[in-house]
Amino acid sequence: MIDKLSWITAYPEMILIVMACVIALMDLGVKTPLRGATYGMTLATLAVVAALEAAYASEGATYYGFGNMVVSDAMGNWLKCFAAIAVMVTLVYGRPYAGQRGMLRGGEIFTLNLFSLLGMFVMISGNNFLVLYLGLELLTLSAYALVALRRDNAVATEAAIKYFVLGAMASGFLLYGMSMLYGATGTLDITAVFKAVSSGQLRHQVLIFGLVFIVAGLGFKLGVVPFHMWIPDVYQGAPTAVTLMIGGAPKLAAFAMTIRLLVEGLLPLANDWQQMLMLLAIASLLIGNLAAIGQTNIKRMLAFSTISQMGFVLIGLLAGVVSGQPIATANAYSSSMFYVVSYVLTTLGTFGVLLLLSREGFESEEIADFAGLNQRSPLYAGVMAVCMFSLAGIPPMVGFYAKLSVLQALIMPGDTASLSLAVFAVAMSLIGAFYYLRVVKVMYFDAPITASTVVAGSDVRVVLCINGALVLVLGLLPGGLMALCSHAIQQMLGT
Amino acid sequence: MGMLSLAIWTPIAFGVVLLALGNDEQAKASRWVAFIGALVSFLITLPLYGQFDTTSAAMQFVENAPWIERFHINYHLGLDGISFWFVLLTAFINLVVVIAGWEAITSRVNQYMGAFLILSGLMIGVFCALDGMLFYVFFEATLIPMYLIIGIWGGPNKIYAAFKFFLYTLLGSLLMLVALIYLYTQSNGSFELSTWYALPLGKTAQTLLFFAFFAAFAVKVPMWPVHTWLPDVHVEAPTGGSAVLAAIMLKLGAYGFLRFSMPIVPDASHEWAGMMIALSLIAVVYVGLVAMVQQDMKKLVAYSSVAHMGFVTLGFFMFNQIGMSGGLVQMIAHGFVSGAMFLCIGVLYDRVHSRQIADYGGVVNTMPKFAAFALLFSMANCGLPGTAGFVGEWMVILGGVKFNFWIGLIAASALIFGAAYTLWMFKRVYLGAIGNDHVKELLDINAREFLMLALLAGAVLYMGVYPKPFTDVMDASVAQLLKQVAVSKLN
Numbered sequence: 011m012i013d014k015l016s017w018i019t020a021y022p023e024m025i026l027i028v029m030a031c032v033i034a035l036m037d038l039g040v041k042t043p044l045r046g047a048t049y050g051m052t053l054a055t056l057a058v059v060a061a062l063e064a065a066y067a068s069e070g071a072t073y074y075g076f077g078n079m080v081v082s083d084a085m086g087n088w089l090k091c092f093a094a095i096a097v098m099v100t101l102v103y104g105r106p107y108a109g110q111r112g113m114l115r116g117g118e119i120f121t122l123n124l125f126s127l128l129g130m131f132v133m134i135s136g137n138n139f140l141v142l143y144l145g146l147e148l149l150t151l152s153a154y155a156l157v158a159l160r161r162d163n164a165v166a167t168e169a170a171i172k173y174f175v176l177g178a179m180a181s182g183f184l185l186y187g188m189s190m191l192y193g194a195t196g197t198l199d200i201t202a203v204f205k206a207v208s209s210g211q212l213r214h215q216v217l218i219f220g221l222v223f224i225v226a227g228l229g230f231k232l233g234v235v236p237f238h239m240w241i242p243d244v245y246q247g248a249p250t251a252v253t254l255m256i257g258g259a260p261k262l263a264a265f266a267m268t269i270r271l272l273v274e275g276l277l278p279l280a281n282d283w284q285q286m287l288m289l290l291a292i293a294s295l296l297i298g299n300l301a302a303i304g305q306t307n308i309k310r311m312l313a314f315s316t317i318s319q320m321g322f323v324l325i326g327l328l329a330g331v332v333s334g335q336p337i338a339t340a341n342a343y344s345s346s347m348f349y350v351v352s353y354v355l356t357t358l359g360t361f362g363v364l365l366l367l368s369r370e371g372f373e374s375e376e377i378a379d380f381a382g383l384n385q386r387s388p389l390y391a392g393v394m395a396v397c398m399f400s401l402a403g404i405p406p407m408v409g410f411y412a413k414l415s416v417l418q419a420l421i422m423p424g425d426t427a428s429l430s431l432a433v434f435a436v437a438m439s440l441i442g443a444f445y446y447l448r449v450v451k452v453m454y455f456d457a458p459i460t461a462s463t464v465v466a467g468s469d470v471r472v473v474l475c476i477n478g479a480l481v482l483v484l485g486l487l488p489g490g491l492m493a494l495c496s497h498a499i500q501q502m503l504g505t
Numbered sequence: 506m507g508m509l510s511l512a513i514w515t516p517i518a519f520g521v522v523l524l525a526l527g528n529d530e531q532a533k534a535s536r537w538v539a540f541i542g543a544l545v546s547f548l549i550t551l552p553l554y555g556q557f558d559t560t561s562a563a564m565q566f567v568e569n570a571p572w573i574e575r576f577h578i579n580y581h582l583g584l585d586g587i588s589f590w591f592v593l594l595t596a597f598i599n600l601v602v603v604i605a606g607w608e609a610i611t612s613r614v615n616q617y618m619g620a621f622l623i624l625s626g627l628m629i630g631v632f633c634a635l636d637g638m639l640f641y642v643f644f645e646a647t648l649i650p651m652y653l654i655i656g657i658w659g660g661p662n663k664i665y666a667a668f669k670f671f672l673y674t675l676l677g678s679l680l681m682l683v684a685l686i687y688l689y690t691q692s693n694g695s696f697e698l699s700t701w702y703a704l705p706l707g708k709t710a711q712t713l714l715f716f717a718f719f720a721a722f723a724v725k726v727p728m729w730p731v732h733t734w735l736p737d738v739h740v741e742a743p744t745g746g747s748a749v750l751a752a753i754m755l756k757l758g759a760y761g762f763l764r765f766s767m768p769i770v771p772d773a774s775h776e777w778a779g780m781m782i783a784l785s786l787i788a789v790v791y792v793g794l795v796a797m798v799q800q801d802m803k804k805l806v807a808y809s810s811v812a813h814m815g816f817v818t819l820g821f822f823m824f825n826q827i828g829m830s831g832g833l834v835q836m837i838a839h840g841f842v843s844g845a846m847f848l849c850i851g852v853l854y855d856r857v858h859s860r861q862i863a864d865y866g867g868v869v870n871t872m873p874k875f876a877a878f879a880l881l882f883s884m885a886n887c888g889l890p891g892t893a894g895f896v897g898e899w900m901v902i903l904g905g906v907k908f909n910f911w912i913g914l915i916a917a918s919a920l921i922f923g924a925a926y927t928l929w930m931f932k933r934v935y936l937g938a939i940g941n942d943h944v945k946e947l948l949d950i951n952a953r954e955f956l957m958l959a960l961l962a963g964a965v966l967y968m969g970v971y972p973k974p975f976t977d978v979m980d981a982s983v984a985q986l987l988k989q990v991a992v993s994k995l996n
Contacts, residue, residue, distance in 0.1 A: 138900050384616075384657075387525075392524070404649060406642055407639070410642070414576075417683065418689060421690055429683070433683055436682065439679065447668065447672075451668070454653055493574065496575055
């Protein structure tokens with residue numbers, strides 16, 4: 011018998027799955043080339059879901075449902091809300107692009123996006139190893155299909171195969187790690203795993219063995235060095251609209267899954283995974299930033315930039331362990347959450363401009379394609395510049411506060427290791443500033459390669475302006491979002 | 506809204522309006538909006554002078570409101586005698602620069618003017634901020650408009666200069682960011698400067714913090730040997746950019762020493778004062794000599810800026826009243842004089858499109874009015890009594906003699922180099938027979954240029970003849986700072 015509370019945790023997911031099917035069916039009757047009807051339906055669905063999640067989140071209660079298999083808490087609900095909005099924005103930006111490239115011959119893109127969002131939701135709220143895994147698979151399978159949506163395009167197909175092979179391997183890693191932990195603890199329930207591990211009566215080697223595989227699997231999904239090889243190729247090869255789909259909202263889900271697995275499940279092993287994360291973070295910052303310098307393709311550059319940004323997210327996650335004090339721990343995780351959210355916001359804006367510059371028969375992929383954008387369209391150049399400064403961590407953009415809060419969580423009085431890591435991270439973000447500035451340079455200092463003005467539909471224009479303004483406004487007034495992340499994490503940790 | 510908030514946000518609001526609504530077709534309207542914005546921004550800073558209590562060392566016009574509560578960052582503004590004049594100076598220079606860019610800038614006028622207005626608001630914010638993080642946000646944010654100003658409207662090698670400017674200064678400030686966060690954790694979660702002033706710190710921590718601040722501020726001043734970005738950037742920057750850079754931006758660094766390094770880490774400041782004095786003297790003497798051999802006028806004035814800023818840091822780190830006040834007076838005077846020098850070069854450059862000294866000669870024959878102004882500013886740059894340049898240098902030298910006779914002597918003898926390179930440039934550019942056909946065809950300055958130079962000339966002479974209003978404002982705060990620095994923070 012499923013109790014009433016269980017249903018509450020699953021309403022948004024149910025709406026998603028029903029609407030995904032309805033939209034797939036309805037799309038058969040849609041004849042317009044840009045599929046306005048199904049597009050509108052999808053956006054409406056996403057808006058309802060986002061509003062529902064926001065309402066749950068602001069209520070702030072924690073429910074466990076379906077025999078503890080899923081959890082609905084403030085952190086999860088906010089992340090789901092943001093993920094739904096991110097997918098919505100992705101669709102707004104991506105629709106004209108997809109339409110010009112024959113990706114809207116059927117309405118699959120909407121259905122697949124809804125299914126991948128459903129996957130993210132399940133990942134975010136899973137409280138059970140298998141549920142998490144199922145969510146992950148639903149997300150990635152939809153994403154593989156999305157990457158391969160331009161099946162006549164060799165590059166996209168190649169990217170899809172790479173993504174599939176490496177993604178399957180990562181899932182395998184994760185599943186293997188989960189099975190080790192299941193073998194050791196005898197349960198798949200995360201709360202029960204936590205209890206079993208913290209009892210201290212299990213063999214440490216087995217747990218660590220499982221942990222290594224879990225961290226490796228998560229590393230793949232977050233895209234951190236040395237599990238990053240798929241990111242540049244997939245980012246570059248996938249149609250840009252799909253790249254945004256992969257690089258945006260799923261980061262929120264990957265973050266939530268990391269929190270569920272490592273913090274809620276395996277916190278007693280924190281000293282072990284902290285060291286692993288530290289290595290991953292250092293390597294990501296180093297390789298992500300250095301490799302990004304050499305890129306001339308902007309999608310590849312952004313791919314390497316993602317890798318380095320995820321390094322910062324990991325720093326926030328590992329910083330929580332060092333202190334041991336509950337408040338400082340909550341601060342650290344919430345700084346990571348703030349980082350991910352602001353990163354996704356900025357990425358949306360960046361790709362939004364990128365998609366705008368791609369016209370029929372022309373892929374805007376090289377950094378040089380941005381040349382003189384300021385003369386062609388000061389508005390979009392401004393949005394892009396704000397996003398670039400934000401990614402570089404220059405105040406007063408939101409990206410600065412993300413870096414600030416992560417560094418603040420990291421630096422502990424009297425701890426030279428954390429201080430050196432902070433200085434290292436700061437040095438790396440200086441290198442990062444170089445390649446982000448280069449994009450600004452190309453837009454503002456170089457002469458335009460074409461005099462054509464940039465045309466955008468009114469929906470794209472409005473959303474892009476709001477997006478760019480948010481990067482700046484959240485930089486001027488970051489307090490609200492910070493408090494939101496902080497409350498959500500504190501509630502999740504039960505402090 | 507408090508007066509300081511108005512002073513900060515008025516130019517920024519005008520700048521944003523210009524960016525949002527202006528376009529290339531409405532260049533004229535953009536200019537006028539910018540002029541009105543700059544004028545209003547300057548006028549609203551004037552009442553500050555009437556209301557400022559010179560007898561008090563406390564912060565005045567204080568505004569304090571929570572900004573980011575999670576980190577206890579406050580929107581905390583205030584002025585004391587140290588920061589007071591820079592607010593007015595910034596607003597004043599901004600007005601002059603807007604007038605200076607009137608005809609020289611023809612493309613993307615609204616963006617040019619908007620960038621300067623926003624920059625001016627941000628720099629006023631730096632001088633007003635009493636919260637460490639607020640200071641940092643303003644301090645860093647100034648990089649963005651300046652980067653764009655250099656990169657869009659700069660000379661042939663502008664991209665190199667823009668990147669060098671941005672990355673060089675960012676490197677220093679990022680280390681300061683780590684220092685600020687360290688202080689935040691040490692003080693149990695506060696970015697308040699006043700809390701940090703009272704925070705006891707160990708010797709190692711003080712040394713590390715001192716060098717983190719040094720990285721940020723010495724690059725900005727710039728002190729020898731991290732001054733190498735300045736000549737490159739000045740040469741490529743548009744005239745207005747150079748003027749603001751020399752007149753205000755360099756002061757952010759020197760101001761940082763007074764607001765952060767000295768009161769927060771007094772023991773380390775004393776310990777490393779010898780190094781600071783040595784670096785300052787090298788800047789004064791060696792960079793002065795370097796200036797002498799420059800072929801490019803802007804480069805010459807850039808090196809002369811480094812030398813003059815050497816006087817400032819020299820005055821600060823001798824820890825006596827007259828030296829420190831002298832350093833501050835020198836900062837203000839240099840703001841007027843270097844701004845004026847760069848604007849003069851801009852006047853010539855707009856006509857001949859060359860900054861090489863060799864391309865000129867006998868300009869006085871064709872531009873007598875302009876040459877008179879140039880002579881005044883050159884004299885002020887040498888530190889001639891009766892001009893603004895004299896007061897600060899003289900006070901620093903007095904402080905130097907008081908501190909150690911030989912340091913005073915070296916500093917005083919460096920004045921000779923200053924006179925040498927400035928006057929030699931003046932002679933080669935303005936005096937003598939008409940050098941070439943370009944000079945022959947020069948037209949004297951128009952009313953707009955006259956207004957802009959007259960404003961600065963008035964300030965230079967007023968400050969030179971009657972510096973009392975400037976020093977009066979500073980005295981109490983400088984005395985208070987010296988008292989603060991004299992108390993050890995080692996338990």
